[in-house]
Amino acid sequence: MKKLAIFLLPLLCVFSAFGQTDRGTLTGTVTDGAGARIAGADVEVHSLATAQDRISKTNHEGVFTIASLPVGTYVARFSANGFAKRELENLTFDAGQTRTVAIQLALESVTSQVEVTAADSGLSTSSAEIGGVVHGSQAQDLPLNGRNYVSLVALVPGAIDSGTGTQDQVRFAGLSAEDNSWHLDGVDNSGINHQFQKVAIRLQPSTEAIAEFRANSTAYGADQGGTPGGQIELVSKSGTNNFHGSAWEFIRNDVFDAAPWGSNGSLPPLRLNNFGANLGGPLLRSRLFFFANYESLRQVLDQVVTGSVPSAAYRATTLAKSPSLFTILSQYPIGTVATNNPSVMTWYGSGRQVDHEDSGLLRVDYHVSDRMSAFARYSTDHYSLVSPADLTGSGFTTVETPNIVLGVQNTITSSLMNDARFGFNRAAFTQGETNTLPFSVVVTGFTKLDDATGSVRYDNSFSFVDDMTLVRGRNTIKFGATVRRIQENKASPSVADEIYTYTSPANFTSNVMDSDSYAGVVPLTGQRMTQSFGYVMDQFQMSSHFTANLGLRYEYFGVDHEVQGRGIIVDPINCANVVCPAGTQWYQPNLADFSPRLSLAWQPQIFARKTAIRAGFGIYYGNGQFGNLGTPIGNLATKYTLTQKQAPGLSYPTAPYLGAVSFSFSPSGSPINRRDTASNQWTLSVQNEIARNTIWQVAYFGNKTTHAFSDVTLNGVNPVTGLRPYAGYSTIDYRGFANDAHTHAFQTSLQRSINTGLLISANYQYSHSIDNGGLGGGEAVIPQDYYCHRCEVSSSDQDMRHYFSASSIWRLPIGRGHTLLSHASRTTELLLGGWQFGAIGTARAGLPLNVTMSRSATDLPDQLNKNQRPNRVVGVPLYPSNKTPGNWLNVAAFSAPPVGTHGNAGRNIARAPGLWQMDTSLQKRFSLTERMGVSFRAEAFNLFNVAHYGTPAVIWVAPTGNSVNPNNFGVITTSFNNNPVGTGTPRELQFMLKIDF
Template identity: 35%
Template sequence: MIDSAEVVIESASNGFRRSGQSSSVGIYRIAGLPVGDYTMTVKKAGFAARRYTQVGLQVGQTRTVDVQLEVQASATEIEVVAGAAPLEQTNAEVGIVIGQGQIESLPLNGRNWSALMALAPGATNTGEGNQNTVRFNGRGRDENNFTFDGVDATGVKDPRQEANLRLNISLDSIAEFRVSSGLYSAESGNGAGAQMNLVSKTGSNVFHGGLFEYFRNDKLDARRPTDLLGKAPFRLNQFGGNLGGRLLRDKTFFFANYEGLEQRLATTLTGAVPSASFRQSALAVPALKPIIDAFKPGTTRTSNAEIDNLTSVASQPWTEKSGLVRLDHRFSDKVSAFARYNLDDGSINELRNALLEMRTSNFRTQNGVVQLQYILSPNLLSETRVGVNRSALHRDTNGTFAEGVNIAGLISLQPNRSEVEIGTSFSGIENLTWTKGRHTFKFGGEYRYITLILADTGQVTTAFSSRPNFLLNRADSVQFASALPGLKGLRPYYFAYVQDEVGLSKSLTLSLGTRYEYYSVAKTSDGRGRVLDLERCGGFCAAGTPWYFADKNNWAPRAGLAYAPESLKGKTVFRFGYGIFYGPGQIDDVNAAIDSFPETYALSSATQPLLSFPATNFVSQARSTGISARALQRDRRDGYSQQWTVSAQQSL
């Protein structure tokens, strides 16, 4: 073992340089390196220096490069091409890194990066192969966790990202990402399933960029059996470009990316509408005219004199605009920082029926991070991150009539309605890495503050159980759903971990750590929420009482052992691991009290025989159907999983 050998890591693309020394037992470790390709030089007086080129480092990887220095009197340097990354020799994690080559070459429907999650060991695709349908090792989809450049990248209200969008994070913005299916270290948590850690691209001293466009067109498609009126028009254009480079050589770099999606997919819808004779009969009652006018004339007759069929062909526009900007700056060999902002605006329109009533969902996801990396000493590294993650949805249903109307045998008129759902998380993260002898200690924590805003305009729906009753304006029931005001829920998370990775020998590495996770109880910002607990409170509890009792015992130990026998030249690794993994679980369940359905009022012809349209004339007579309270076990415990693994990996 050679102590005090100088180890220098350099990147030709951006002038990055980091140095360190081997310990008294001949072990060296350079922590906190960005992903990329490096040149590594190891030298000491009296020995021939060794220079390793093409040393690639992937996201979340601890790469092992064993060095043998030969005694040499004269100044000599031996060059070695490191090539592809060797097998992971330091932990028991089960996972995969999706590199730039796979991202660029594998075909992806809609260019959605999340389809590549299914390549990881333990993955099960239960549907379309995206954030919403890929599960790992039997765990639920809501137990996966997503991070982007080390900060929260979930859907906030839901652990998964917004699955309705294709460009949450543009494919060309991603340098690579890691899927950790299980047995990951104490650094990662907030989910008992898999960890998805994405890393954004950066600029370099060399300017680089690209432009692209993909398209689909119905002219290239065969006619489907359901296209009775001919092929439905279809236009899809997906286009974008990116540019990266330097602002100051070896100091300041930038990367910017834009991707747009324009889709116009026509669909054929058929439904029953009033015939001309039925319309004429209904107009004899002036109050029914607004309802009749909301129905379009039919396109074909039926055997029923009161009903015509309406067939409509219309487009459902889908638009997305996604962009990312990243700026990196190196203040000195010890201090560097970067800032990155990602935005995706999406508008998805869905036809509800042949009347072309439309539901429009406007999404906006935003994710930003600022990181400062500071080398406090040759053996101590600090990483500080501040991040914000926001997922906003504004959904409007626009009908041909303001209220909902259900008439037996005819298309139901959709009520106009607006919904709002805005989730935001703010994160502060500190990670420290300390190398001492054979040990590499890592410890840190995160404070995450979550806000959730929910609102709904409410609706009115009138029902007629038969068409004769409608012609007589005899309504059978009416329902008034109250509006849900803009409630704001608040919920902080607290995470902390400590980990030790020790090289017991050249071929044997032990990793030990523990993680603590505390998920506080959500509360409303105005404090108006009330808990009904007959056992503990004898009814309604005092103001400020939490919905349930938070679980404060979420200790998650982790242990891993990796053995790479020297006799097998590092081409075979045996791994053994055990760990406990916690997560917030089904977030909708524990936040349910915040978006409890508001009070609903109803009236039927049984209690008011003269019930008719417009139903607003009878609002004062409607009676409450009761408060739709949400139920939750107050002494619940956060879900967790225990995982263990015994595996062998062979390089072919």
Template identity: 25%
Template sequence: MRIVLICMLACAAAFGQSDRGAITGTVGDPAGAVVASAPIEARNTETSILYQAQTSTTGNYTLAQLPVGTYELSVSVPGFKKYVRQNILVEVAQTVRIDVALEVGAANESVTVTAESSLLKTESGELSHTISAQRMIDLGALPIGGTLSSSQGLRFYMTELVLVPGTYAVSGFITGARVNGAPFGTQRTQIDGMDATNQINAVQAGTSASMDAVQETALQTSNYSAEFGQVGGGLFNMTMRSGANQFHGNAYDYLANEAFNASTPFVNTKPLIRRNDWGFNLGGPVWLPKVYRGRDKTFFYFNREQYREFFQTNDQAITVPTALYRAGNFTQALTGKTLGTDPLGNPILEGGIYDPLSVQTVNGIPVRTQFLNNRIPAARLDPVALNIQNLIPQPGNAAAALNLVPSFPNDRVTTNTSVRLDHQFTPKAKIAGTFTTNSSNSQYSQSLNGSEGLPPAITATRGTFSVSHNWRVNFDYSVKPNLLLHFGAGITLYQLNDHSPTTDFDQSTIGLNGTPNPGGRFPSISGLCVIGLGINTSPCTGTGGMMNMGPGIGGAQSLTKQMTPTYQASATWVKGDHTYKFGSEVRIFGYPLHSLAATNGSFVFSPNQTSQLSSCTSSGCSSLQSAVVAGGTVGFPYASFLLGLVNNGVVNPPADLRTGKHFLAFYAQDTWKITRKFTLDYGLRYDYATYPKEQYGRLPTLNPALANPTAGGHPGAVTYEATCNCSLAHNYPWAFGPRLGAAYQITPKTVFRAGFGVAYDGTATGSTGTASASANNAFSAPAFGAASMVLANGVPPAYVLPWPNFNTGAYPNPNFPASLNGMASVVDQNAGRPARQIQWSVGLQREIARDLVVEASYVANRGAWWLSPVLDNYNALTPQQLLSQYGLDINNSADRAILRAAIGSPAAGRFQNKIPYAGFPLSAPVAQALRPYPQFSSGLAPLWAPQGKTWYDSLQAKVTKRLSHGLDAQYIFTWAQEQQQGVEAGTVNDVFNLPQNKSLSGFSRPLVSTISVHYSLPAWGSNPVLKYVVRDWQLGSILTYASGLPILVPTSTNNLNTLLFRSTFYNRVPGVPWFLKDLNCHCIDPTKDLVLNPAAWSNPADGQWGTSAPYYGDYRYQRHPSETLSLGRVFDIKERARITVRMNFVNIFNRTQLNNPSATTPTAPTTRSGASLLTGGFGFINYIGGSTFTPPRQGVLEMRISF
């Protein structure tokens, strides 16, 4: 296969794909007979560059590979008048049909047609939507900074999704786009015909171009021709601006300031905003005085844009420990709820903390004693924890949660520079080259870096420092009028560094020893609250605790790179009624990584270490394997922290890795003009992609049959490509994708269009594998309630294993075999199989008037083999397995007690001391010992498993009013049903019952409606003063209204995971309303109102599966309308120069858009601040810090000089 691949790479200089458009049609005489061998010329009206062709024997012609722009078409045949057609607009990846009817006459006579070409698409069944960058600018639809711009603050091309039916994107476009129900991040981006997709999704904007450097974008959503592929969720096909014979350019500045904004609801604060986006561009002929004059031949276009952001955030509430918590007094954690009794008959209190040194055994079951008055004696507090606590700021009020509103900086500088050169050697040979570079630097950012306002040493924020360089070259050569060759080559270089604000922290100052910490960082500390993730978008609520501290394990202070060379070429051949196109493309991906992740130590705390160890019900007493009892939580994570008791963690050495993959494609496409009214497109594409591999074979995976020396020879050990002389996965060699499209012009004003295609996405990104191949020295508690380490004692040296490490018994840690940690990755054997999407559509287009077209289509697809990390659990148990192999019935309370009992205790019954291998911890529960791989504590979820499925059906409609009389407008409508299986996290109820996991998508919006309008006022009346005052005012607006997103059903707290190592959902209570208040009633006061009804949910019985689906169509979050308005004035300076001053507003009507309510735990206690304002509970809406969706009305002042 390697030899075949090398041969394919070598011959890839044969063919490829493009961002160009085409003009096609038929030439006939007055009698309707075709005219063969007629010379055709198309002249770009801005550059005067000519493109030539001639008609075939059937009178057909095609001018292929035309750069985007406006053209003039001419046909000169002896005996006929010269035909001239002007104002032909060629768009990205679109074909314009111009049929020519010659008139008899002298050659010096001419017939000139000036009308614009029709809006009808008569040449293809493809679904695509072309949007010019200038239209987005005129609509004021390109915000800077905030939630609606790119993750780097720049105006971003994906904002155009608002004008395309069937699409969706989340705030900041960090995960990319969602098109026609495909998973996020499966879209592909091309710039000037070359791939520009950033494989590192979290920084999707890192390789993008400035919007002022972009001419237009065609978003191809379904049924695209065979030349386009390796696309899952739509192809963004962009073309850059090019120079012309006349010099033209812009200088612009966008200014955001709180003076233009409305206040945050409920708290009446107005965050400081200081954002500025400025730039300039210039294009024209290359002209060197007395050296070179490039008019009609050589052109350039240069653009530079810089975004700057410097301001203070002062309205985001976070949670820090209260004064009582700091002293070890956890009376505030008590909610007054009793969750049961222990074997001694004492009540188990929610929020109660239990002394880990007080364990006694009652009838073979361990029991702890609650700390007196729920207070930890001062002498028991860990000195390292106290040193860390001294670095935490004091609360600003007496509330247990959301008790501090810090002020902290936001800073970001992003610079984007691009230059394009076009040159015509001869009318047959043309070349174009583009270079773009993008750099972004931000140490603190609330939206991008997770800044929360903690001091620099302990903050969890990590900076974003990225830079990319992109080179693209395209060469076109016309061998003869009916044969055109196109060649392209490019490379993308990208790197991301995400170091912490403090890189010289000495951990010995807090008394922590044993971490490598070459980056000089504070340790990562998380898990310190019962409710909430402890991050800025999900702070601790309820009874509080503490935000996460220190740079997280997710790549902190690592250097990630992406290197992607691309090669492509194509041949277009016109013969008779056919236009053939053959092509190929090669891409090579490399992902070097210098990883310092967790070298500073990552320590996770939980309530387990201060939880009770057993509980009793009417059916008897049993050991606990979770701190959740009867829907409430026993123990308190911050109390565990003050005792220095770590639940689990990771301490890694530095690692340097490189993963990579390859991609190759061939295609053949034919556009067959069966008649002047009927065009048929058909083609075949072949895609071949490899799964990501670590260059030196250091990516670990599970070999289920290999004896594990750390686990006494029990099957299930680690293997590596470097040592196994094998491949961890298989590449899929059968990705053939047929394409079929048809367009039939029923009447001159009505077109029927249909298409069908099979498209393949790429394989997984190598950046994920690079991270997984790094050292992963995870450690965990040997049993429930025990600690994996104590802060004061430091990290045991044996926890820090060397890297690389090819020991087949590396997991669990051979120095601590009783610490049953999980593996870093389990590579799925089908990792080389790309996702497949079967697409089809049927639709009609109708021209109502010359500049008004209506279209409606049924658009659908079925996706398979999407990446899914949740549809396999190699280390789970099933009720059938437990019953048939071990005689244990999870419906029997006594058997459930056995499964949860420590295997070394009498409560384990007949399983007491029956360990699966020598050295297995006697404190582990029986259920752990019965797992397929008992040496691993995790479910061994697969890496790159292609098991997900999607279903998408929609009605998509669009009304387009082309610019005339100063008005252009568009209306789009989508009515869709989206379903998925295993693609979205948290939606699987039982991995061993796959059919029941088909569910509504969590991103389903059944109804979406968008109106976009731009209007320029003409000069009115004859009074010159009135004319001047009234004329050239411009109004632009985009109004989007859509259904709310579904709310995920709460995860059950019936502790099924302690029996089968899988969770389930709460049950829906029939007839009980979901909501206490309608989320769209505009009557909610989040300081007083809980909006979700906990009575709508019931916990399944112990050991039982929930019956709920993950989502319901009528259980949705608030609708979030998007309403923008742009109002400005154009001032003409001279004939070719003008100044534009414009105010662009987001949320023009200043609607209050609430954050999503807390919907994870129906039994969560309702908490209030000292002022009786809500601070937590099921259905609580966090109101401090404003909305994470559309903020209150915000304005941006735009000033632009154009010539």
């Protein structure tokens, strides 16, 4: 085994790294009593969990560095000839943490003694990033509605969760969810097509298999990148010298839950069972360790389904005037509750949602020697979902996410260390629906009828990892490179997708169709791209109190292409004939993505090393969502858009109008001279150890993002000529990088370690994000007027001004070994010992609302009917005087623009309701033996049963004679979260039983 590791090491070293940001580093100086640096001092770091030792020596500057330390607790020992030995106890290392220590050795006395000192508080004195660590105790002991570790990511400074706690709703420093990097044990763990997983899987990995994770929000070092957003590094658990195991089950049942807001008191039947087991320990004591995890989820929910459907009177009128619409009308269920619009009724129904998920993880660690270690880890998650789709149909989704990593860490000399890894990540995804209609129908004012479209994809990424750390004088130099190969094999859509759009119930009655958009089946294709990154970073200890960290990163994202050369490249702006010549690269590569990073950290002596002042700046690049790079693939399908302009009299059925299809090809395009997203980020922060193991931080951070993702519609009708600029084409969806975004934020946090028995993590952020339609790498709003991008400048879609999150675990200090009743009897211990309280609190402001209106394309100057806004009525307040869920926005505050003009209302001028809630848990552990115990836990999510309101209707329709609000504009009809898990549910109870040893 040792020979095999030595053979593999040089091979792995030639490849890349995501940075050893899932491990810790100890660095610092050793001096004598006069402050003179001691060369050749011995440094030994001893792991309390595995009894493994790492050794090094100080160089001629008295500087030492020991890198690639697995997360955990250590004892550090320092010694030199003629000096008394010194130890640092309880030295903990979190994921990605660099601890800088200044060790002073006293002269050896006649009777030499070892001086034992408690470790320092862990102030961040080597970098300036805004971020934090979530420990395994938080992942396993805090009340999580859904048992998804992602719910904890928003507890990190700089992060916000704008939704219900899934990967696609977590954002950092004002950037897109597509700008985040998700890693597990140092290798890619993203969704590949998207950075996030396409569905809300909960056990990838299990919270019980997580040792801890770090999330860096902004201004992190040159060893991290690939995206400009948050860097989330998960670390799986490892085995130790003692066998440890546990088995558990969590149960939920609707009989313990409150009814959702807006459900008229009805409660969807729910059965949820979440069970699993862990086992870890030594295979060879102090050398070979293993850890295994399995967890399963079974959930059945009879979900409430509701929608707006045609009334009986409206059906009769429509069928009398347009009998050909019977096929469509018959698909709407019969309404049960009248609305203030005589044409619309509300329908309530139910559909069964069935979730099945099974995950597993196996990790083996091998301590080859005091200088070399290796590990291998395999994890996977298998998920399937069947749920209501549309008003009467059902949908299905399956996902499989196997992930593998092999790693070797080696201390080559006392001043040169290496960390090398290989990783494989896969996301196999299928999705579809079982609906009666072969097309979708959108009628403004009614709920959409969906078709049976779907997609199939098998996406892979291969990561080759290497980091090296070199100590020279006062410089600790870290350098590495990254190679990530991406394969995306997909057919999307795998079933033809067609949408018939009617802009009002009146147009539907008359069968006046505004548009028919069709996208045919795309054959199974294979996209390929290779990314290559490299960096060098120097941590320079200018003094024992001042550290500078200077780095330079280079990122080459490669060029996406199809493995068999398929694809139709469309770029009407840069290619003379709209379609680029065969053989053209999909886009030109960006070769100048150099990213300088600088941070300074100062511990003023006047504050007794209990305060750190930090500042940092960096440039961060990204190429956005991988799927958005593949527009040439989508053009392999038949695609067209018919409107009244191309096909006068367009109506259902559409067969008589398909002769106009040859003039209505509606492709997707992107600029062949595309630019990578660039984000300039800066921060200034002050950390202070206000009590033992308790750190308070005050920080400011900002970013300026250029070349953010943009999505516009081209080929509008020229109002003068009445013709489209590109003959033979209908609308062209053009995805580029033409937007800009800015964010400024004040952030403060309080962090207290669980070592004290009371863990506290509290964060507050006040921020403002502004953009002209794009957040970053993958989220953008199509402008209502292509020729007026400045008209879109507003608060970002994800501009959450106030965000507060807090968590706490309190192990009550009662019973044997604790402050109170430390010598309690067995009976007293049984009743009063082993209690633990946990809580998560969240409060956040509402997100912006973009008020739009439904118009006929012929009423617009360019006939591009995208996100059209009404006019704003001067002097009329935006909100009613008594704002309620049933009257959130003032319908009289808007008016219809004249024909041939765009609306003057600004984008995102209103706000949705905010949200606050408290989740709590109470746990009691009963000791069976010295090592074995049984725990029972009760959890209450949304303890105070706060009503969480959804988003009000924001499609404005002009009042008519028979209705003052024909489209329920400004009315909130649904709760914030219609699923039984995540943030924003009604009060729900969950119970746990666990045995551990």
